[in-house]
Amino acid sequence: MVDGGRLWNRLSELAKIGKHEEGGVARLSFTTEERAAKDLVASYMQEAGLAVREDAAGNLFGRREGTEPEAPAILIGSHVDSVLNGGDFDGPLGVLGGIEVLQTMDEEGVASERPVEVVAFTDEEGARFSLGMIGSRALTGTLSQEDLLHEDRDGVSIAGAMRNAGLEPARVGEAVRPADTLAAYLELHIEQGKVLEGEDLPVGVVTGIAGPVWLRLSFAGEAGHAGTTPMGTRHDALAAAAEVVSVIEEEASVTGSTVGTVGQIGAGPGGINIIPGRAGISLDLRDIDEAVRDQVEGRIRERAAEACERRGIDLEFEELQRLPPAPCSEEIRAAITAASEGEGIRSYPLPSGAGHDGMHVAELCPMGMIFVRSRDGISHNPKEWSSREDCEAGCKVLYLTVLDLAKQG
Numbered sequence: 001m002v003d004g005g006r007l008w009n010r011l012s013e014l015a016k017i018g019k020h021e022e023g024g025v026a027r028l029s030f031t032t033e034e035r036a037a038k039d040l041v042a043s044y045m046q047e048a049g050l051a052v053r054e055d056a057a058g059n060l061f062g063r064r065e066g067t068e069p070e071a072p073a074i075l076i077g078s079h080v081d082s083v084l085n086g087g088d089f090d091g092p093l094g095v096l097g098g099i100e101v102l103q104t105m106d107e108e109g110v111a112s113e114r115p116v117e118v119v120a121f122t123d124e125e126g127a128r129f130s131l132g133m134i135g136s137r138a139l140t141g142t143l144s145q146e147d148l149l150h151e152d153r154d155g156v157s158i159a160g161a162m163r164n165a166g167l168e169p170a171r172v173g174e175a176v177r178p179a180d181t182l183a184a185y186l187e188l189h190i191e192q193g194k195v196l197e198g199e200d201l202p203v204g205v206v207t208g209i210a211g212p213v214w215l216r217l218s219f220a221g222e223a224g225h226a227g228t229t230p231m232g233t234r235h236d237a238l239a240a241a242a243e244v245v246s247v248i249e250e251e252a253s254v255t256g257s258t259v260g261t262v263g264q265i266g267a268g269p270g271g272i273n274i275i276p277g278r279a280g281i282s283l284d285l286r287d288i289d290e291a292v293r294d295q296v297e298g299r300i301r302e303r304a305a306e307a308c309e310r311r312g313i314d315l316e317f318e319e320l321q322r323l324p325p326a327p328c329s330e331e332i333r334a335a336i337t338a339a340s341e342g343e344g345i346r347s348y349p350l351p352s353g354a355g356h357d358g359m360h361v362a363e364l365c366p367m368g369m370i371f372v373r374s375r376d377g378i379s380h381n382p383k384e385w386s387s388r389e390d391c392e393a394g395c396k397v398l399y400l401t402v403l404d405l406a407k408q409g
C-alpha cells in the first residue's frame with residue numbers, strides 16, 4: 001500500500017520552496033519558485049519510474065503506461081503554485097499524492113489496462129494575474145490569446161511571463177488534450193472547510209464544484225453637502241450600495257447551499273462632509289446547482305433595481321466571470337465511495353465551494369474529487385494543516401480508486 005511517510009517527507013520538502021520567515025509559502029506562476037517546485041516534482045516523478053514531459057502551457061506530466069497503451073488514460077492532478085502567504089497542502093497534496101499512487105503501483109508490480117498520468121497544472125490559484133486555472137484552461141482549449149494579456153501588478157502579461165519562463169505563448173494551443181485520450185480525472189485536495197472535521201472523518205467524497213458568478217455593481221447618485229442636504233432629498237450612492245449588500249446576504253442565505261460575498265466596496269468623492277455620489281461593490285455568488293444560483297442572482301438583481309429606483313440611483317451591472325458548476329461523475333463518486341469503505345472510512349458526500357482545475361477538465365472527461373480533512377477549516381493561510389494520517393488516508397482512497405478506474409489486470 002501507499003507509503004505515508006514518503007508522501008509526508010515530500011510534502012515537507014516541497015513546502016520549503018518559496019517559504020517565508022513568517023511561515024507562509026509564495027509560489028506564483030512562472031517565477032523561479034514555481035520552477036523550482038516543478039523541478040522537484042519532476043525528480044519525484046522520475047523516482048516513481050514515470051515518463052516526464054511538460055506541455056506548451058507548462059503543465060508537468062508523469063505517465064505510466066497500461067497494458068493497452070492506446071486506451072484512454074486516468075489523469076490525477078492538482079497544482080504546485082500557491083497564493084501569497086499560502087499553506088503547505090493546497091495543491092501539493094494532490095500532485096504528490098498522485099505520484100505516490102503511481103510509485104506504489106510500480107513497486108507492487110500492478111498492471112493496469114489503462115495508462116495512468118499525474119499532472120501539476122500551471123497557475124491554478126490566479127494569485128499573480130487574477131486569472132486562475134491557466135494550465136487546465138489550456139488543456140481544454142479555452143485559454144485564448146486574449147486571456148494571455150492579463151497583467152500582474154508590475155504590468156507583466158501572462159504572455160510575457162511565459163516567454164521569460166521559456167514558453168512560447170503563440171503555441172499554447174499545442175497543450176490541448178484530445179478528449180478521447182482521457183477516461184477520467186481525479187483530484188485529491190484538502191477540504192479548505194470544516195465539514196469533515198465536524199463529522200470526525202479524515203476523507204470525504206466530493207459531489208461537485210460550485211460555479212462562481214462575479215459581478216461588479218456601480219451606483220451613480222448625486223454628491224452633495226453633508227450639512228445642508230435634508231435626508232429626504234438625497235441620492236446617496238453608498239447608502240444604496242449598503243442596502244444591496246444586505247439584500248445579497250439575505251437572498252444568498254435562503255437556499256442553504258448558495259454563498260454570496262461582497263469583498264470589495266468603494267465610494268466617492270470620499271469626503272467626510274460629502275454625500276457619496278458614486279459607489280461600487282463586487283459580488284461573488286456560488287452554488288453547485290446552476291439553476292438555484294441563477295434564481296438567487298435574479299432576485300438580487302430585481303431587489304437591487306427596486307432599491308435604486310426608490311432612491312433615485314442609477315445602477316449598472318458588469319459581468320466579470322460566469323462559470324457553470326461542475327458536478328462530479330456518478331461513476332467516479334461510486335468508485336471513491338467503495339474505496340473509502342474499503343479503507344473502513346464512512347463515505348461522506350460534500351460539495352466544493354472552492355474552484356479547482358477539475359471544473360475545466362470536466363469538459364474533457366468524467367471528473368471526481370477526494371477531500372482530506374483541514375484543521376479548523378483554515379486555508380490560503382500559513383496555518384493551513386492536514387495531519388500526516390489524514391493525508392495518508394486520502395492517498396490510500398485515491399490509490400484504490402485509481403486501481404478500480406484503471407482496470408487493474
Ligand SMILES: [Zn+2]
Binds near residue numbers: 079124
Ligand atoms: Zn488548490
